[in-house]
Amino acid sequence: MSWTAAIGLEVHVQLRTASKMFCGCPTSFGAPPNTQVCPVCLGLPGAMPVMNLEAIRLTVMTGLLLGCRIATRSRFDRKNYFYPDMPKNYQISQYDQPLCLGGALDIGPAGARRSIRLRRIHLEEDVAKSLHYGNSSGIDFNRAGTPLMEIVTEPDLRTPEEAHEFLTELQRVLEYGRISECNLEEGNIRCDVNVSVRRGEDGALGTKTELKNLNTFRGVHRALAAEIRRQIAVLESGGRIVQETRRWNDAAGVTEPMRTKEEEHDYRYFPEPDLMPIELSAEQIEVWRAELPELPAARRVRFVAQYSLPEYDAGVLTADRGVADFFEATVRICGRPKSVSNWVMTEVLRFLSERGATIGHLPLTPAALAELITAVEEGRVSALAGKEVLADLLERGGSPEDVIRAKGLAQVSDDAAIAEWAAQAIAQHPGPAAEYRAGKAAALQFLIGQVMKLSRGRANPKLAAAELRKRLDAG
Amino acid sequence: MSSPAQWTLTETRDRLASREVSSREVVESVLSAIERRNRELNAYVSVNAEAALEEARAADERRARGEFSPLLGVPIGVKDNIAVRGEPCTCASRILQGYRSPYDSTVAARLRAAGAILLGRLNLDEFAMGSSTETSVYGPVRNPWSAEHVAGGSSGGSAAAVAADLAIAALGSDTGGSIRQPASFCGCVGFKPTYGRVSRYGLVAYASSLDQIGPLTKSVRDAALLLDVIAGRDPRDSTTLDVPGLAAEAALMRVGAADLRGLRIGVPAEYFVAGLDPEVERLTRAALRRATELGAQAVEIRLPHTRYAVAAYYLIATAEASANLARYDGVRYGLRVAADGILDMYGRTRAAGFGLEVKRRIILGTHALSAGYYDQYYLRAQKVRTLIRADFAAAFERCDVIAGPVAPTPAFRLGEHLDDPLKMYLSDVYTVPVNLAGICALSVPVGRTAAGLPVGLQLIGPAMGEPTLLRAALGFERERERPS
Known part of the structure; x- marks a missing residue:
């Protein structure tokens, strides 16, 4: 056993x-x-x-x-x-x-x-x-x-x-x-x-030892692993465990006797x-019971049910109460839970982990994020430009509209401008253009990317795709 | 005219208020009395004369400006286990030599707020552990009526100072009789209030569930006045009771306050048993007879668990003391005897810093709480405590106050009980039940023995029974006698 x-x-x-x-x-x-x-x-x-x-x-x-x-x-x-x-x-x-x-x-x-x-x-x-x-x-x-x-x-x-x-x-x-x-x-x-x-899962517990001086969760893990190994070794060599208090020596990676039961x-x-x-x-x-907050596990289940989020998203969002609160506050304003979840899980959490910051200390407000997501969803700003706006909001706060205006990032749906970027993309990348014409539809994605790049993210991707297709199919 | 030091507290207050005398004159009078007799009596362990005179001058100025506070400019002596900011607080122990309290106890703050001058620190048994003030590191207090006799304890300094006119009034503390017994031995009034009536914040703890601060005074009215100033709920002491103010002195001023007619006085058979000194018994019974002649009604009552009280008291008090005195370890303040390791330093410091009686009680209390003995000692003592409380509750169904002796004997000779701790402990038999029950009691002088030693009568009241108790005491109070 x-x-x-x-x-x-x-x-x-x-x-x-x-x-x-x-x-x-x-x-x-x-x-x-x-x-x-x-x-x-x-x-x-x-x-x-x-x-x-x-x-x-x-x-x-x-x-x-x-x-x-x-x-x-x-x-x-x-x-x-x-x-x-x-x-x-x-x-x-x-x-x-x-x-x-x-x-x-x-x-x-x-x-x-x-x-x-x-x-x-x-x-x-x-x-x-x-x-x-x-x-x-x-x-x-x-x-x-x-x-x-x-x-x-x-x-x-x-x-x-x-x-x-x-x-x-x-x-x-x-x-x-x-x-x-x-x-x-x-x-x-x-x-x-x-x-x-x-031995085994049942029967009386063995003689226990108590471990002190565990300052970190990792220390708890390491000390327990070392102590379990020590106890098994003692028992397998025919020895007995003495009930005692032991001190974890983090540097040496071993537990040492501190005092016995006596x-x-x-x-x-x-x-x-x-x-x-x-x-x-x-x-x-x-x-006091009425003042209790909802616990992570319950909130995770509710997020899946209420917002139709994948289990994974719900787990990530509810791991931190501040993040979950931020998510819900944003969704209350703009709806679109899956979009909000994507933006929070990728851009916002990455920023937090890079800076070692907590969400409560961000200048970004749920209202600003909701406004930005709405602008992206309604095609007023592209997803790519949206990321640039968000980066700015995460640093400095403020309103997305102001940032979009200041940076000239409003999505361009103007036919003439898109036509010009499409022509330029095809001219600069004859290879992918030829591939598309030869029937490789995926090459179109590359060219759309080029249009977005030329427009600094401002081009309306749907219009850009249509324009590229029109030009490539035409000749 | 007598000198101000001989006046009662209420008298002093009234004469200051009518500007018949200045605070400076009162303080000077008390200081010169201390100068004359303290060497012999050893009641004060320190006197801050300069500061007291300065405060007196300030008090006189305040009064000249028309200010009034109840004790403005009145000097009060304080037992050396009650913290006063900036003053030594040694508990008559070597281990606290050099320690000064950086803060005021609540009672000190209340006295100051009432205008009082805290002019000196009064001697006591070391950490209030004793019944004779012989365990003090400063040496024993002498009884003002006879230099060969003890003043009682542990508030021996307070009682002797008040009785010998070295103080207008004083504060003491009572854990098992430490106010009442020295008051009886020295011939002054000593009041142990209901547990929780007066804040213990700043009283150096001996046995926290029993300790209570109270007045030692020259008259019953004085005790009422001082109690009015120091009593009341204190947010710093969670065990204080949230009850309305006393206004005890005002109650005593009413017409007929001293009238004993109709008062039911319980007389416990258990308080008049073998071991009671015949003279103490005679004086106690005479006082009771006088009371009945004045219209009081004596009621025979039983307090059947009295015989277990001393044992229960010495288990509970020492158990609590063993923890309360653990902080004197040489680490932060007071005496430190240098040694190689920390454990050795603890041992040497405490061995040198505590006297024999304190060590005896720490060891006794530590043992009573030890694994395997807790149920048999501490827990059983707590059960006895409940029974004693029930005894009193039943008795007070049938009477308003209980009367009996304070101690089995008048003041004994210096050294007489010192080698026999058990005999010393047994002399607390009539006072400790009151502390165990958390109720109030006082000692009021009722006469003197043939040898001229004072004897007090103990009056015991129910919890919150201070007003009744004071009225009854007023009825028993006789004209004050002074030691020569």
Whole structure:
């Protein structure tokens, strides 16, 4: 029997709140060290925490997006351990009464979707950040107290690829729900994993190890692959897996022992006496439920049904909530969903990926794109010229009509001008002209292309084709 | 005329308002009293005389301009575990030597807003852990009535300063009796408000679910006035209660406020048991008899779970303390003992920085929360807490206030209990149930022992029962006696 892995994830997500979890300090990234601090997040003697209700709302929204049961009563607990990055030497977290229980997230290709069960989602505070120099260390408390949501899965994932896909899909959901900035470079999403292997698919899970220090999704994938290989090698050589926490050494590409089960902290959780329990009414939860955005998977299905788009288009367009919103806003103005989809998927997305930009920051508006597409569809500007106009709009914004006028790109349907370009094309390319006359119809496309080139894209392609055909057939 | 330092808070306020005296004169009088007697009593651990005189001058100017705020120009002493911006906040611990609070506690901010001058920091048991102010790094506070006796604790500095006229009034904190017991030992009024009545923001936490700030004063009216200033909902402390303001002093001014007629006083059998000092019992019973003669009705009540209160208290309080005191690690502020690694630095700093009693409680609390012991200790203690709360709820069906001793004995001798922590803990038997139940209580002086040591009567009220409690206390209050 072959080996199967069972992988569980603990994903820490920094929430998109203006202020910290238990004080009013800002959460913005990149400020000079220790400038976003106060007595509360520094853990000064006598300071007390106050709950950030927006963090609670965002956690409940996440729970609703992932199909969790929302606890009408939950509470915070103190998790005790000494750590220089933790100002109070306890972390305010949630132990046995988390905000969200259960839930699931689907992964896998259409037709073979698999549900990955969640165990819980809870809320806690982030720690500070140590900076090490030569023989001294400094601590930046700007991050201390940032709201941190922890999503814990059941060990339902089977491969490093699945873990990677789960994280990518989760990131998409969090972006869709406007839950987190999801900026991986800034550490908005961090992940611990646990993994075990066993023979075959059934039976009891093997002994698991926990892996720390996984900073990227790719790191998760590589660490899991290495750890699964290590565990199989140990077991196949007759050894036993020790339950322990291991550190991923990214440079060496191996996992290394960090601490064994016996050395694990006893966190001595107990209810946080400085905070009241969180009580959520059913009405409040329903109000939040009504604010939920449509998730990518559901939107994909709707795009196919509502706009008659191919599966592929729907998938590309809904991958990013901003792009999907932009697409729908454009279609609301000009209709023609398939045309809009083509323009967005090719020109707009290429521009975004070249610039590493997001659609929300573009000067191009859905109204401008709708106007341009309408102009192309109605033959007022050629598709080729349309691309040139769009390039301009993507850079500078403005109205398509102005750009068309300024660049003289309005489609030319004037017979005399087209006749002249057609004559020129035939004269310059006698070869293809002869081929056409000899019965090779495809040669006409080449000549149409030449007319478009001569006219800088302005010639009406239908009229150009007719004119070329007329001239070539005539003699 | 007596010197201003001897005046009560309401008296001082009224004489300042009528410009019979200036704030400068009041502050100078208090400073000179401190100068005369603090060396002996050890009540204050630091006094900011210059700043106090400067604030007094400013207060006098404000008053000359016609400004009025309830405590304008009145000096108040503050226990050294309540943060005042710019002042030391050492909790009488070596580990916080050199630390100054960069922010005001809510009570300090409210006192300032009311015009008060926060002139000095008052001694206490280290981190408020003790019943005698003997665990202070600054040494013990002496009882103003007898230098060989303790002032009680942990707010021993506050009680001694008020009783010996080294302060017009003071703030203390009460986790298991730390306001009431020293008030009883020193002969002043000590009030522990309902949990959530006064903000804890800026009170250095010992046991967060039990701690409460309250006044130590020369009269019941003074306690009401100070409570009016410091009480109220605070957005910085989520455990504060959203209830209307007290106006407690105004209520005491009404005609007949001190009338005890019709008051049902619950007398718990469990508070008069073996171990109760005969003189304390005699004075307590005499006060109750006097009250019934004045028209109050004594009702026998039962508080059956009292015998488990001390055990439950010392599990819950130490469990919370073990977390609350974890932050003193040498990393960010206070004492740091250099060492090679971080763990070694933690160990050496805490070994050198904390005293014996604090270490004992941290270890006890850490153990009570440990894997495998949590259910047996912490969880069971929480169940006892629920039962104690239920005891009081049932009792208050039958009475308006409960009366009994504050402590089993009058002030004991310095060092008498120091080597016997259990005996020290057991002396909290009558005060800790109130903190476990989150209700309010006070100590009001009712007499002195043959040796001349004061004895207070404890009056206990239901949650939010401050107005009734203060009215009852006014009825019991006798003319103030001063130590010579």
